[in-house]
Each structure stands twice: as structure tokens, then as C-alpha cells.
Amino acid sequence: MIQFTNVFKSYENGTDALRGISFGVEEGEFVFLVGPSGSGKSTIMKLITGEIRPSQGAVMVNNFDIGKIKHRHLPKLRRTLGTIFQDFRLIDKKTVYDNIALAARVIGKSNKEISRQVPEKLALVGLSGYEHMYPGELSGGEQQRVSIARALVNNPKIIIADEPTGNIDPVRSLEIMTLLEQINQEGTTVLVVTHEKSLVDRMRKRVVAIDDGIIIRDSIGEYMPPEPDPEPEPAVETPLPRSDELPAVTGQEPAADIPSEPETTDDPIEDALNSDEPIRPIEPNIDAVKEFVQAMLDSMLTDTADISTLAGTADQSGVVFPPVEETAPESLAAAEPAEITDPPRDYDAEPRERTDSEVPAESIEPGTNAEIAAEAPTRDLDSALKPEDTEPTAKEDIDDGQIGE
Numbered sequence: 001m002i003q004f005t006n007v008f009k010s011y012e013n014g015t016d017a018l019r020g021i022s023f024g025v026e027e028g029e030f031v032f033l034v035g036p037s038g039s040g041k042s043t044i045m046k047l048i049t050g051e052i053r054p055s056q057g058a059v060m061v062n063n064f065d066i067g068k069i070k071h072r073h074l075p076k077l078r079r080t081l082g083t084i085f086q087d088f089r090l091i092d093k094k095t096v097y098d099n100i101a102l103a104a105r106v107i108g109k110s111n112k113e114i115s116r117q118v119p120e121k122l123a124l125v126g127l128s129g130y131e132h133m134y135p136g137e138l139s140g141g142e143q144q145r146v147s148i149a150r151a152l153v154n155n156p157k158i159i160i161a162d163e164p165t166g167n168i169d170p171v172r173s174l175e176i177m178t179l180l181e182q183i184n185q186e187g188t189t190v191l192v193v194t195h196e197k198s199l200v201d202r203m204r205k206r207v208v209a210i211d212d213g214i215i216i217r218d219s220i221g222e223y224m225p226p227e228p229d230p231e232p233e234p235a236v237e238t239p240l241p242r243s244d245e246l247p248a249v250t251g252q253e254p255a256a257d258i259p260s261e262p263e264t265t266d267d268p269i270e271d272a273l274n275s276d277e278p279i280r281p282i283e284p285n286i287d288a289v290k291e292f293v294q295a296m297l298d299s300m301l302t303d304t305a306d307i308s309t310l311a312g313t314a315d316q317s318g319v320v321f322p323p324v325e326e327t328a329p330e331s332l333a334a335a336e337p338a339e340i341t342d343p344p345r346d347y348d349a350e351p352r353e354r355t356d357s358e359v360p361a362e363s364i365e366p367g368t369n370a371e372i373a374a375e376a377p378t379r380d381l382d383s384a385l386k387p388e389d390t391e392p393t394a395k396e397d398i399d400d401g402q403i404g405e
């Protein structure tokens, strides 16, 4: 599905972002791409989406050769990918329904198909009934779910997620990761860039770690596996003394160590522990046990019985009942969970009118709804999705990067 073979990427300013990277992602895999800031993760993601091209080496994504793909075939490549971003990239002035529908409309799906697909994907991400809401009315976790539904609407082969939990609290982050895992289990390949060590450790997936433009680890399990134990120090052999170093034999053997009598104390248990005698279990005093049980039964059968009278008494084996805590009724009341009341949501209401404000230019990214919505009326999709640093050349018009679908 994704294959990087000895890939180098140098930017125009001379920065070597990738310095000979090789790795592959097979169909159905769930892979974390981790590494410190500036290590080259975004460069890898941009290569996968065709925003940039490798300086050397080969990048194959769903049978498209990113080094050779024609500019006009980029939308075809991107239709095989569902992209999720840290900042969700939803259009604020559009409803949840329209945000998702737009991604399906640009690839020519019919309104009938869209009206079937959108609720289906919303149900998958646990947001059934949110169609008429606006992104601003949702929590961060909910907005990310909408963006996952949008990424899924065209049934991509691969979901690529760039720090998908970066703007979400830890509990919702785990929910998002679990949702991605569920999507993966249903057959979609998932590649997630993240810094979230605790989440990565918890998920137990394949982790590809990159640092300074090279892959430093590719293993299953933890973000940073524990270092292997250092080699044990070799045992230093003590040489046997030579015969002339042995003490002279005088005929008189040194006195053998005679074990002295253990000192006794006033405490018989201490003495038993100090002695060499094996410790035998103490025979239970059956009569005392019976008496104790009877006393308990008696106290339970009387009106005035109170279990707290047993507090502080010891049973035959020495176990002392802990004192029974008296709990004031008020503190019990205080411990009652507060009733949680969600503000009522009117999902059937008509969408509210929004001012037709412009989408901020900085939020417009290639391949997202914002970019499509902002640009589609004025230019065609191909130019809307044109790679950042690659001008179409005569060579591109000859080469066709697509090897076949």
C-alpha cells in the first residue's frame, strides 16, 4: 500500500529532511509514526499525499509512484486516502452533514448516495443525530469524530492521521485512538503520526520511530521500548591458592564451629523464630472457636447487638477486626453522584443561519473541505490540489506515475 525505498528529501533551502528512508505499510496494518519535532514525520506524510516529491528514491502509494505522478492524477491518488488533521479542518459555517457531504460531492457522488453515506459514517463514529449541528457547537473530540466521518465517506484504502489527538483531552484521545483501531479492524489501513507516548504504549501496535531524517526503530509495542539489560559483568575467577600458600598442617585441627545455644527472650514467638526448630502450625483451640462463633451469633440475634462491639477484638488466628467507621448520614448524601444534565439538543431543528464570513486563509489546506470550498468555484480540482513545491513540467506530461489501480 505504502512503500518508501531509500527516500531522500531535501528542501530548497538545503535542509535534508529525509536521509535514506525505507519502510512499507501493508494492507490492513495499523502503524504509528513517532519521532521528535523536526525529525521528518510531516515530510513523510506530505510525500504520501503527493504534496511534495522525493529528491531521491521511490515512494509508492496505492500503486501511484509519487516521484512520477502527473499533476492531474493527484486527485485520483487522494481519493484512495482519508486524511485527519490535528486541527480537524472543518468548515465552521457548514453543518456537520454538509462538511461530510462536501467531500463526497467533489468526487461526484449523487445526493441520494450522499444522504445514505453521511448518516452511516456518523453512526460509525458515534455521532448519529448530529447532522444539523455546527462544528463550533461540538467538543474537540466530537469535531475530530466528524473529521473521521469525513475521511471515511469515500471509503478510502488508507487513513492517514497527523497528530489526531493533539487538541483533545486524554480521555477523548483514547476514544479517538480506539475508534481508529475499530476502523482498522474493519479493513482500512491506518497510519498515525503522534507524540502521545502513553497512547502508543497502550495500543500495542507497530511503531516506526524516526529521528533526524532516518528510521531508528521499527518494532511492535511501545513508543520507546526499554533498553535491553546491559551484558552481565563476567564473573571474576578467584584463583585457587597454590599449595605453598596453604597454611602449614600442624596435626592439630582447628576447632570446628560449634553452634551455640540460641539466646532466648521473654517472647515465645520471637524465640520460635530464632530457634532452628521447624515451625509447626498452631493447633486450633476448637472450644475457643465455638465460643467465639456463639458469641457472635448471640450478639447478632439481640436487638441491641451492634457489630461495632466486635471492633478491636481478635479472632483465634490473631486477626483484629478493624474499628467500624461511623458514617454520618450527611456525608453519605454528599457522596451521592451529582445528576448530570446535558443541555437539550434539538436535532430536528432547521439549521441556524450563519453569517457568510470568509474561511480564514491560513486554515485552507490542500485536499480539505476548506480548500475545496474556497477554491472549487474559481478553479478546477486539479489545480486546487496542485503539489506545493512541484510545478507541472513537460516531463510530467509525458510520465504517468500511476502504475495501475
Ligand code: ADP
Binding pocket: 011, 012, 013, 015, 016, 017, 035, 036, 037, 038, 039, 040, 041, 042, 043, 044
Ligand atoms: P516533523 O513533522 O517531524 O516535525 P518535518 O518533516 O516538518 O518534521 O521537518 C523535517 C525538517 O525539514 C525540519 O528540519 C524542518 O525544519 C524542515 N522542513 C520542513 N518543511 C520544510 C520546508 N517547506 N522548507 C524547508 N525546510 C523544511
